[in-house]
Amino acid sequence: MSLERHAGNGHQTVDVSFSEGKGELASCGIIREYWNKLTTPTLGQLSLLLGLCLLIGLGMGIAIDVNEFSMHAFYRNRLVRCYLRAIRKKDADPKPNPNPVSDLDPGDDPHLADLADPSIDQKKGLPYLGPYLLINTALNLTDPRRLGWQERQAAPFILAPLYCGSNITGYRKTREYADNITLGTALAISGAAFTSNMGYHTNRALAFFLSIFNVRLGWWIGHPGREGYTRQGPRLGLPYLLVELFGRANEERRYIYLSDGGHFDNLGIYELIRRRCKYIVCSDAGEDPQSGFDDLGMVIRKVRADLGVDIEINLDMVRRQQDQPYSRWHHAIGTIRYDLVDESSPVGMLVYIKASLVGDEPADVLEYKAHHADFPHETTLDQFFSESQFEAYRKLGEPIGREVFRYAQQAL
Known part of the structure; x- marks a missing residue:
């Protein structure tokens, strides 16, 4: 060579x-x-690289809000634009001054506590004179070490104009809680159906991938019983993102993870029964093509186990007839047995409404059904209704409303 x-x-x-x-x-x-x-690489080089990664992660955890760095803000802004901005008075004072990026004005999204304040100037579109608003969310308890919550993996958490909280965490005045939380944020949390931790729907493998790809609609919020309850979210978000990533949310940390109220009770009647409401009207809009009544059955079990109150209801008239797309009625009336807990308490009434067909609907509704077998129980993943689809659902609601008010009024 x-x-x-x-x-x-x-x-x-x-x-x-x-x-x-x-x-x-x-x-x-x-x-x-x-x-x-x-x-x-040598051990020193590896240590340097690891330290650098941790330093970058720490800096990003401080600089980036774990809540805002998600799809939640996008979802909230769409809800505010669609519903809250649409009902704002045109002559509101001060005049709207929309943000050039979001096209929203701060007045489009009022504070939740404002709905309970009768002293606010009417010119601003307030005070709110409607029913007392209870916004249901689910407090995620997905930590696998909690053996007693392995099936539920969630507890009810209420956002209301006066107080926010749950029996597990305690309550705080709404105006003092979470930076005086806005109505739009509360609505978006309550509708955060698709997120990493989803109550009894939580799957840890799915939670990992949803967190990795930032498919997160839920919200980290201050624990009402701990320091920091006045803040909406943690200053350092990285540890909470890791909790979310591995599906280990619980009520023991300074911040708790909230998601769609349907992850605990999809009908929203649990809290009404806990408050001993005498008359409850429940509209079941869940996807249920086989008339399984899963959501109703689940809340009946939880109410009985937690509150000692039973619900007696016959669903035969609402159930789809065998080999037929039709039911006999659109609703059923049940009895809420408060007297099982306190003999002196009067029983309550539950008016249960189900999206269904009985065969006497308008011709255009029946025509739509003939071409769409899943109607009126099409998947909620369909977020892009056509004109005919929207009109079919709207028109179906009219005979349902007439039937319910006619028969329910007789039962009162």
């Missing part, structure tokens, strides 16, 4: 001989050893 080396203006040839290929093997070993030293 000969190597050629340049020296000045000339060059010289150096002959190097190896016996029986051993030199070639030796040179390959030297090259491999040198390459390994270049490509194999």
Whole structure:
């Protein structure tokens, strides 16, 4: 083997001989050893890289809000624009001054506590004169160490104009809680159906991937019984993002994870029964093409187990007839047995409404059903209704409303 080396203006040839290929093997070993030293990091280099990653993660955790760095804000703004901005008075004072990016004015999203304040100037579109608003959310308890919550994996958490909280965490005045939480934020939390931790729907493998891809609509909010309850979210979000990633949310930390109220009670009647409401009207809009009444059955079990109150209701008239797309009625009336807990308490009435067909609907509704077998129980994943689809659902609501008010009024 000969190597050629340049020296000045000339060059010289150096002959190097190896016996029986051993030199070639030796040179390959030297090259491999040198390459390994270049490509194999030392313990010090690994420690430096790990420290740098932790430092970057810590900085991002402080600089980036774990709530705002999600799809929640996008979802909230759409709800505010669609519903809250639409009902704002045109002559509101001060005049709307929309943000050039979001096209929303701060007045489009009032504070939740304002709905309970009768002293606010009417010119601002308030006071609110409707029923007392209870916004249901689910407090996620997905930590696998909590054996008693392995099926439910959630508890009810209420956002209301006067107080926010639950029996597990305690309550705080709404105006003092979570930076005086706005109505739009509360509505978006209550509708956060698709997120990493989803109450009894939680799957830890799915939670991991949803967190990785930032498919997160839920909200980290201050624990009402701990320091920091005045803040909407944690200053350092990275630890809570890891909790979300591995599905280990609980009520023991300074911040708790809230999601769609349907992750505990999809009908919203649990809290009404806990408050001993005498008359409850429940509209079941869940996807239930086989008339399984899963949501109603689940809340009946929880109310009986937690509150000692039973619900007696016959669903035969609402159930789809065998081999037929029709029911007999759109509603059923049940009895809420408060007297099982306190004999002096009067029983309550539950008016249960179910989206169904009885065969006497308008011709256009029946025509839509003929071409869409899943109607009126099409999946809620369909977020893009056509004109005919929207009108079919709207028109179906009219006979349902007439029937319910006619028969329910007789039962009162």
